[in-house]
Amino acid sequence: MGDGDFVAFIMMPVKRKFDAVIVGGGGAGLRAALQLSGSGLQVAVVSKVFPTRSHTVSAQGGITAALGNVTPDNWHWHMYDTVKGSDYLGDQDAIEFMCRHAAEAVIELEHMGLPFSRLDNGRIYQRPFGGQSMNYGGAQATRTCAAADRTGHALLHTLHQQNLKARTHFFDEYFALDLLRDADGYVLGVTALCIETGAPLVIEARATLLATGGAGRIFRYSTNAHINTGDGLGMVLRAGLALQDMEFWQFHPTGLPGSGSLITEGVRGEGGYLVNNRGERFMERYAPHAKDLAGRDVVARAVALEIHAGRGCGPHGDTIHLKLDHLGAALIKDKLPGIRELALRFAGVDPIDEPIPIVPTAHYMMGGIPTNLHGQVVMPARFGPEEPVPGLYAVGECACVSVHGANRLGGNSLLDLVVFGRAAGNHIIETLRENPFARLLPESAAEGALTRLERWNKTGAGENVADLRLTLQTLMQRHCGVFRTEVLMREGIAALDILQTRLEGVRLADHSQVFNTARIEALELENLFVVARATLVSALARTESRGAHARDDYPERDDDHWLKHTLYTSENDQIDTKPVRLKPLTVEPFLPKERTY
Amino acid sequence: MRFSIYRYDPEQDAKPHMQVYDLDIDPAGNMLLDALLMIKDTLDSTLTLRRSCREGVCGSDGMNINGSNGLACITPLADLKQPVEVRPLPGLPVIRDLVVDMTPLNQQYRSVEPWLNNADPAPEIERLQSPEQRAQMDGLVECIQCGCCSSACPSFWWNPDKFVGPAGLLAAYRFIADSRDQTSDRRLDNLQDPYRLFRCHGIMNCVTVCPKGLNPTAAIGKMKTLLVKRGA
Numbered sequence: 143m144g145d146g147d148f149v150a151f152i153m154m155p156v157k158r159k160f161d162a163v164i165v166g167g168g169g170a171g172l173r174a175a176l177q178l179s180g181s182g183l184q185v186a187v188v189s190k191v192f193p194t195r196s197h198t199v200s201a202q203g204g205i206t207a208a209l210g211n212v213t214p215d216n217w218h219w220h221m222y223d224t225v226k227g228s229d230y231l232g233d234q235d236a237i238e239f240m241c242r243h244a245a246e247a248v249i250e251l252e253h254m255g256l257p258f259s260r261l262d263n264g265r266i267y268q269r270p271f272g273g274q275s276m277n278y279g280g281a282q283a284t285r286t287c288a289a290a291d292r293t294g295h296a297l298l299h300t301l302h303q304q305n306l307k308a309r310t311h312f313f314d315e316y317f318a319l320d321l322l323r324d325a326d327g328y329v330l331g332v333t334a335l336c337i338e339t340g341a342p343l344v345i346e347a348r349a350t351l352l353a354t355g356g357a358g359r360i361f362r363y364s365t366n367a368h369i370n371t372g373d374g375l376g377m378v379l380r381a382g383l384a385l386q387d388m389e390f391w392q393f394h395p396t397g398l399p400g401s402g403s404l405i406t407e408g409v410r411g412e413g414g415y416l417v418n419n420r421g422e423r424f425m426e427r428y429a430p431h432a433k434d435l436a437g438r439d440v441v442a443r444a445v446a447l448e449i450h451a452g453r454g455c456g457p458h459g460d461t462i463h464l465k466l467d468h469l470g471a472a473l474i475k476d477k478l479p480g481i482r483e484l485a486l487r488f489a490g491v492d493p494i495d496e497p498i499p500i501v502p503t504a505h506y507m508m509g510g511i512p513t514n515l516h517g518q519v520v521m522p523a524r525f526g527p528e529e530p531v532p533g534l535y536a537v538g539e540c541a542c543v544s545v546h547g548a549n550r551l552g553g554n555s556l557l558d559l560v561v562f563g564r565a566a567g568n569h570i571i572e573t574l575r576e577n578p579f580a581r582l583l584p585e586s587a588a589e590g591a592l593t594r595l596e597r598w599n600k601t602g603a604g605e606n607v608a609d610l611r612l613t614l615q616t617l618m619q620r621h622c623g624v625f626r627t628e629v630l631m632r633e634g635i636a637a638l639d640i641l642q643t644r645l646e647g648v649r650l651a652d653h654s655q656v657f658n659t660a661r662i663e664a665l666e667l668e669n670l671f672v673v674a675r676a677t678l679v680s681a682l683a684r685t686e687s688r689g690a691h692a693r694d695d696y697p698e699r700d701d702d703h704w705l706k707h708t709l710y711t712s713e714n715d716q717i718d719t720k721p722v723r724l725k726p727l728t729v730e731p732f733l734p735k736e737r738t739y
Numbered sequence: 740m741r742f743s744i745y746r747y748d749p750e751q752d753a754k755p756h757m758q759v760y761d762l763d764i765d766p767a768g769n770m771l772l773d774a775l776l777m778i779k780d781t782l783d784s785t786l787t788l789r790r791s792c793r794e795g796v797c798g799s800d801g802m803n804i805n806g807s808n809g810l811a812c813i814t815p816l817a818d819l820k821q822p823v824e825v826r827p828l829p830g831l832p833v834i835r836d837l838v839v840d841m842t843p844l845n846q847q848y849r850s851v852e853p854w855l856n857n858a859d860p861a862p863e864i865e866r867l868q869s870p871e872q873r874a875q876m877d878g879l880v881e882c883i884q885c886g887c888c889s890s891a892c893p894s895f896w897w898n899p900d901k902f903v904g905p906a907g908l909l910a911a912y913r914f915i916a917d918s919r920d921q922t923s924d925r926r927l928d929n930l931q932d933p934y935r936l937f938r939c940h941g942i943m944n945c946v947t948v949c950p951k952g953l954n955p956t957a958a959i960g961k962m963k964t965l966l967v968k969r970g971a
């Protein structure tokens with residue numbers, strides 16, 4: 143395709159109009175879409191992959207709701223656990239909303255056909271997870287509803303099926319580029335790129351919902367799918383809006399190097415333990431009582447410290463060994479067959495004879511696009527810190543409502559998707575009913591996105607996307623991983639500044655319009671860069687340790703100064719803060735206490 | 740390791756060709772997907788394929804590997820004879836390189852109305868289902884719609900518009916097997932013609948290639964029996 147053709151595109155991309163456009167076909171996007179399609183609105187779901195390829199499909203353990211099918215339970219206890227798990231950074235109104243609506247949201251999924259595992263009495267199977275208690279911190283609760291160890295797969299396919307039934311309009315394999323806005327800041331849709339044909343497209347809508355998922359690929363070692371590149375976050379930052387609490391990333395202590403596949407905590411539950419290159423069982427030093435079964439954040443941090451101190455294993459000294467050969471072949475084959483298969487497959491070691499190399503692995507992004515409990519994106523403005531951005535919504539891992547605060551509990555993410563997906567859908571329906579007319583889309587609204595796209599048409603020699611991506615991921619793993627200090631992070635930002643200038647020199651070798659994945663990877667890289675910067679700058683600003691954000695130079699939680707959310711905007715790398723919502727909707731607040739388990 | 744990979748970009752190429760790549764990669768612990776991405780990252784960024792989860796659950800990277808359909812991300816390099824020949828899934832239109840047009844599969848999937856139908860008023864709690872009833876769906880709900888099966892099925896190659904194909908039929912049976920669904924009859928009606936179900940000749944290619952170890956032929960057999968029983 144010659145330059146002339148491209149100019150023609152810039153002037154006149156094809157336009158489509160819907161009542162609402164949803165960017166993202168994972169659990170969050172599909173739950174919201176269903177609400178809208180069911181109400182008779184015209185809704186488009188834009189997804190860069192066929193919806194059932196979204197990352198939600200990988201979730202294993204389950205979705206939390208106080209159904210009480212196994213142990214006595216109620217949503218108040220679930221709320222308490224979630225507030226405490228968040229290290230008191232979660233907004234208690236949103237947490238109350240989520241826990242209060244959890245049971246009906248899960249029952250609704252069952253009615254849609256989700257093939258949950260069952261108890262003997264025919265009710266939904268539930269399993270215990272970490273951080274779940276009865277009676278506000280009492281005995282272990284059993285709260286996670288599961289479809290075998292494939293809950294995310296079951297959930298995503300069910301929601302996709304229901305959307306097919308509701309005739310939701312899908313733009314499968316379309317890559318969203320940027321938000322469309324007018325001079326008053328109203329969001330009027332998105333620009334997108336058809337991956338198959340390379341043609342840009344303008345999708346106008348009276349409501350735009352971002353459900354683009356996580357961004358775990360900013361790190362070298364991540365349990366996340368390749369597609370988790372934080373595109374929605376990039377769109378928001380480029381629109382001049384803020385991201386909230388981006389310093390909070392959950393690291394799982396035991397992921398496989400390279401592939402990043404998860405090695406369950408169950409291995410340590412069965413008696414496996416971690417050793418450094420001297421064969422020392424180092425967790426005895428960090429957590430004399432709980433040792434290898436200390437909290438996830440504690441173990442992840444210890445592993446990072448050992449590697450950093452030069453006691454890492456392997457040819458590059460960049461892993462730690464998870465030893466289980468002492469458990470014997472019989473136990474491993476009987477209790478941990480899946481793990482053995484994973485280790486054989488992805489690490490080339492048989493844990494019966496050899497230790498499994500592991501590294502702390504980025505797993506979940508607690509921060510994201512700030513929203514209220516209707517999924518409306520909120521920003522500081524004239525009348526307060528949380529004014530809705532007209533026309534814009536966000537739900538799911540890309541959003542920060544904030545129910546997970548500084549640390550997410552297992553099973554609460556899938557819940558977050560469906561509870562707030564539905565709530566956002568309902569709010570959009572009401573808003574559209576009250577505002578039946580579309581605002582005028584300015585002629586120039588798509589210009590920024592199209593210019594950005596055109597930049598990748600430049601030919602000639604230059605650096606390549608894959609090299610920069612790897613450098614960026616390695617930088618983030620080293621300078622903003624589990625182990626953070628001011629010096630380390632300042633070095634990280636300086637290195638990122640240099641890398642940023644190199645980004646301008648990147649050139650594509652692939653200029654085909656047909657299914658050009660090289661170009662998609664370049665656009666994703668731009669998003670990875672801004673998300674990485676937001677993470678580093680926010681992490682540097684927060685001079686305390688809370689939940690997943692652990693700083694060596696500020697090891698204590700500091701409620702006097704930091705019981706508040708950070709807000710990052712790209713211009714001048716600005717950090718603002720806003721208060722945590724400590725007041726629930728109806729119940730008494732849970733006041734911050736020391737967090738011990 | 741040596742790879743021979745199917746290349747076709749409709750913008751540049753009059754017809755497809757095979758391209759050879761020599762890659763310095765340790766087969767131990769690496770999957771075919773790792774090799775393909777390494778080729779894309781270090782040798783040739785124009786190589787085009789789909790991928791997402793890289794652990795065999797999303798169904799993105801079905802392809803034909805040394806003559807047999809499978810998922811690149813869970814196919815160990817160590818098991819592959821060299822040169823490793825990689826082609827797009829057969830029987831589907833090629834968009835570019837290893838990327839095929841999945842529309843025929845998606846249309847057939849839609850055609851079996853893959854969603855639960857139950858007209859009773861929704862109870863306040865879950866619809867009860869015993870573990871035994873739930874077990875009827877084992878081996879059905881695990882499908883990841885990768886298309887490896889249908890694209891290995893000769894009946895589907897010849898009649899992609901009329902024969903539902905193993906992936907779609909497995910989905911059809913998943914709802915018939917679900918004790919909560921009330922429309923088994925309608926689902927069977929929907930399959931009752933010489934093509935939609937009965938074009939399956941039990942060749943079992945689908946079973947051989949399914950990367951999740953599922954058995955579409957068995958599901959197809961059960962539906963044929965049901966149709967015969969009710970006097971088809």
Ligand SMILES: Cc1cc2nc3c(=O)[nH]c(=O)nc-3n(C[C@H](O)[C@H](O)[C@H](O)COP(=O)(O)OP(=O)(O)OC[C@H]3O[C@@H](n4cnc5c(N)ncnc54)[C@H](O)[C@@H]3O)c2cc1C
Pocket residue numbers: 165166167168169170171188189190191193196197198199200201202203204205206293294316317318319353354355356365366367369370372373374404505506537538539540552553554555556557559
């Ligand atoms: C290994 C693993 C196991 C997990 N297990 C659990 C569990 O047991 N329980 C639990 O509660 N949580 C679990 N989680 C977390 C949970 O799975 C995720 O947080 C959740 O699925 C995210 O859903 P989502 O809908 O927000 O986004 P996703 O499912 O990631 O979907 C994002 C969507 O956005 C689309 N998209 C993104 N960018 C663009 C763009 N530029 N243009 C167009 N479309 C775009 C994608 O195509 C995709 O459809 C797990 C996470 C991992 C990594």
Ligand code: SF4
Pocket residue numbers: 881882883884885886887888889905906909948949950951952953955
């Ligand atoms: S039955 Fe198996 S091969 Fe066929 S689509 Fe499903 S998972 Fe893929």
Ligand code: SF4
Pocket residue numbers: 891892893894895904905938939940941942943944945946955956959
């Ligand atoms: S058994 Fe039937 S569906 Fe499977 S490959 Fe053979 S003809 Fe196709």
Ligand code: FES
Pocket residue numbers: 790791792793794795796797798799800801810811812813
């Ligand atoms: S990349 Fe998801 S199945 Fe292979």
